[in-house]
Amino acid sequence: MPKYRGTGFEEFYADPPMTPDEAKEERENIYSPMIPFPERIEACIQRFRARRRITGADATKDFNYYLFLGGVDTNPRMFGGNLESELKDMTPEERRTATATDTIYSSGGGSKFYNADDAEGWDVDFAGIVAGFCSAYLPSMTNWDYARMGKAIGIVENFLTYVLQHDVCPEYEDDVKEAVGVCHRANVELPVAHQALLHLPGPFNRALSQLFCEGQDWEESDPDSVVTLGVTVKMLMDGASDEAIVAKVDGLVNKTAKLIETEDCGMEVVAIHRATGISRQIAQTWTVQDRKIGALGRLDMKPYVIEDGHDRGDDAEGGGGGDSGEVTTFLVDDDALRRLQVGFKLQLRVGRLDNGMSFIQQVDAVHVEWYTFLPQSLMAHYKEPVANDRPAPTVASPGDGTDAMDKSDVALSDD
Template sequence: MAPAAAPDGDGAQIIEPQPEVDESVISIPTLSVTEAEVGDEDEEAEEDAPDDPIDPARLSAPRKKKRKSKTTASRGPTALPKYRGNGFEEYFADPPMTPQEAMEEKQEIYSPRMQSCIQRFRSRRRIQYPRTTYFDDYLFLGGVDTKPGAYTGLDPKELKQLTAAQRREATSRDVIYEGTGAGGRFYDGDETKWTVDFAGVAAGFLSRAIIPLTGLQTGPMEDAIDVVENFLRYVLHHDVCPEYEENVKEALKVCLMAREEWPMLNSLQTALPGLFNFAATELFSKTDPDAWAFDLFQIPEGFDAKSVFYSVVTMLEDFKAFEHLFGKSVEVVDQYECTLEITKVNLPAKELIEQFQKLAITIDDNKKIRLLPMGKVTLKPAVIEDGWVEPDIQHPLLGEEIDLYFEQNILANLKPGMKMTLEICDLGSDVRFVKRIRKIVPSFYTFLAQELMIHFRAPQENDRPAPSVHDPTAEDNQPMEE
C-alpha cells in the first residue's frame, strides 16, 4: 500500500517516511486480513484504487457479534456433524466411535434398549415425510406407540434445564410399554403373548402395509424399504440387542427380497394372462368374457384362439394332453378357485426355445403371430392369511401338486414361495388352464395380527340414553363429543 501523505503549513505535501509493513499481514483494531483470505482479483483492485486513509470512526463502530455454533465435540459424545445430510444417502454411514462412546451407548444410552434406540435413531436421522409415515407404520406393527408424547407442550425453558438424554426422553413420541399402559393395543411387556421377531415385522410391513402406503410405485416403495433397512443396520451397528443379531440379519434379507420381488410382481401386470391361457379361456369358458382385465395386456390383431391353443399343446410334446385334446369334443369338467404356492419354476429348455422361435401362426393379410416359449410352474395347496375368518372348506386338490403352463416372460417373474389365489379350469386328464388370477403375493408374505388393532379404540361407558320407541331420535339429539 502507498504511504500516507500529511500537508505542511504552505500547503505543500511532505512525504513522511513510514515504517516497513509486512504486506502479508496488515493488522488494525478489530480487523485482520491475510494473503490466504485475499484473492488475486482483490489485490489488483487494491493497486488501482486511490489512496484513502482509514476512517477511525468506521473502525470504532460497534460490530454485531456472530453467534458461534456449537462444535460437534461440545454437543456431546456420539454427536454427528450438522451438515451430514439426512442419513439416507446411498453411501451414508455412522461415524466410528471411540471406546468411551461405545461404552456409554451400551451402559447408559441403550439401557432401556429398543425404546432408546428408536428415539436416538430419529434424532440422528433427518426423517421427513413420507419416510416418517413409513417408519411410524413399521413401528406400529412391532407394537410401538408412535403417537405424539404427553410432553410435547413442555416449556422450552424447562427443556433447556434437562440433559440431552432427558430432553430426548421428554419429547419422544415412541413408547414401548411395560405394563397396562398399552391398553391392549400395543405391546405390554408380556412375553407370553408377544415374541421378538425383527424379520416377521419387516416381512409384515413390506408385504402388506407397503401396498396402500406406496401404491407399489418405484420411488415411494424404495423409500419405504430404505427406512426399514436403515433402521435395522443402525440396530446392528450400535449393538443394541446382540442376542437378536441373527434375527435382525434375517430382517435385512427380507428387505433384499422386497427389492427383488415387488418389481417382478409389477411386471406381471403387463404379462398376464399370456396368449395360451387367454386362448384356452376363449375356447372352453367363453360364458365369462370378463375373466381377464386387459388394461395393460395387449391382444394381437387377428388373434385366433384355436390356432394358438393347439399350436402350444403340439409344441410342448405332452403326449397325454395331446391324445386327450385332439379328435375329441373337449369341455371343462371341473372349475374351482384355490390358493396355491409355487414350489418349482420350470423354464423352457434351449431346444424348446429354438422350436418356438421357428413357429409363426399366419393370419389374414399375411400377418403372423409369434408365440413365446412355454414352460410350467409346479404348485401345492396353500393359505394366504389376511385377518378374515374363512369357512373351513376342503381344498379341491386334496394336497396334490399340479402343473400350470405359462409363457417364458411370466415364468421369469415367478419364484418359489410366491402364493397365488386363482381360478382353474380342468379339461380332464390333468390338462388345466388358468381362467383368472385374483391375487399374487411375494414369497415373504406375512400377516401380523397387530394389523387388526389399527382402528381399535378401547370401549368406554356411555351414559347417554339409547334410541327407543318413546324417543327414537335420542341418539341424533346428543351433543357432539369434543
C-alpha cells in the same frame, strides 16, 4: 460453516465417532443387558430418530407402520407439547426424551400395542416383522411404487444396522442380521413378483378363458385374443410327446372339452418347467395375424392358504397347506414363467375342464416365498371400547334407539 449435516441415509454416510463418555453411557446406562429389552429398544428408536432425518410424509408413514407392526406406539403424545424456553434448559438426552413420540408401554397402552404387563402372544422377531412389512404392507400401500418401496426398505435396513452398531440387543443379534438379509431379498424379489403379476395369466390362458368361460369381456381389438386361433400351435411344446397332454389338447382343438367349475384359491409354486429350445424354435416359425406365438412351459402348483386375516374355518388347518396338497400342472407362457420363482404364492381363479385340464383364468396377487401375514396389522384401526349410555337399536328405532326414547317420553307426557 453450513449447519446441514444430511439425512443420515446418504450412500456413504457414517455416524460420527462417539467420545469415551458417550460410549460408556450407552454401554452401562442405555443399552446395558441388565435393562429390560423393551426399554432398550425404545431408547434405540428414539435416538435413531434424533440422528436421522426421515424426509417426506410417505417415508415417515411407512417407517411408523413398520414400528406399529412391532407393537410400538408412534402417535404424538397428548398434552406433550413443550415450550421452547423449557427445551433450552434441558440436556440433549432430556430434550430427546421430551420430544420423542415412540413409546413401548410397560403398562397400560390398551390392546392395540405391546404391553409389558400383558405380553402374552408377543415374541421378539425382527426378521418376522420385516418380512411382514415388506411382503404384505409395501406392495398394497405403495401400489408397487418401486422408488417408495426401495426408500422404505432402506430406512428399515438403516435402523437395523443402527441396532447392530450400537449393540442394543446382543441376545437377538442373529435375528437382527436375518432381518437385514430379508431387506436385501425384498429389494430384489418384490419387483420380480410384481412383474410376474403383470405378465400373468398370459395370452394362452386368456385364450382358454375366452373359449370356455361365459361372460368374459374381451375387446375384439385385443391383440392377445388372436392367440385363440393358435391354440393348436402353442401346444407344440416340450410336453407334446406326453400322451396325457396330447389327449387334453385334442379336446381343446375339437372344442369337445367343457368347463365344469371355477375356483378362487391360493396356490404355491413347487416347480417351473421352462420351454425347451426346440419348442421355442417351433413357436417362432408360426405367426397369427402377424403376431408371434410364444412357447409354452409347465407350472406345477399346490394349494396354499394365503393368510390375510379372514376366518377360513377348516380350510386354514395345517398352516399354509403343507405338502399334503395335490399338485396341479398348468400350461403357461414361457415369458411369464421366467418371472416366477419356486415358493411364490399366487391368489388366483382356476378353471377346470371335464378332460382333466386346468387353466388360470385370472391372477389377483403374487407374493414372494417369504410372505408373512402379521395379525398386528388387523389392529391398525382398532379403538378401545368405551361405555355408552345410548340405548341399543330396536325394531322401532333401528338407528340408535334414541327415537324410541323420544316417542316414549311423548307418550308419557300425553298421559
